[in-house]
Amino acid sequence: MFGGGGGLNPRKMEQMMKQMGIDVEDIEAEEVIIRTDEYDLVFDNAEVTKMDARGQETYQVIGSPEQVESGTAGAIAGADSDDDASSAIPDEDVDLVVARTGVSEDEAREALEENDGDLAAAVGSLE
Structure with a gap:
């Protein structure tokens, strides 16, 4: 051409x-x-x-x-x-949500994932 x-x-x-x-x-x-x-x-x-x-x-x-x-x-x-997905949320954030709300680590991680890692929103959704 x-x-x-x-x-x-x-x-x-x-x-x-x-x-x-x-x-x-x-x-x-x-x-x-x-x-x-x-x-x-x-x-x-x-x-x-x-x-x-x-x-x-x-x-x-x-x-x-x-x-x-x-x-x-x-x-x-x-x-x-699951390993890759769970590593997206830092363990420190999960620990903070657990300490604040008293829920299990799995529940805390799920709340953080549902709220795009936003600590305040995750805690708010669990309280």
Whole structure:
């Protein structure tokens, strides 16, 4: 379609980019999240390439994203394992809620998770 460039040897392209001061690096990304006001785009096992052109960094993400509700993408990673989900709430916060309300640690953690880690709201919901 654009004559000439389609047959360019990748090695030759890399040499030309280096001569122009452009460094390209592959990044081993497990997950990429793009947040917008309306939704989050979650790329699992995406191919990520970083291009540094004289101090101006550009990232290219290749993959098929899943569109999820805005602000929920961080919770997706923790949803697979109870260990990951429980580590999102610091043990110190759980202990404070337990001391204040007298409920079990599990109930305190659940209240904190339901209130997005807000100590006052968690205590309020249990009192």
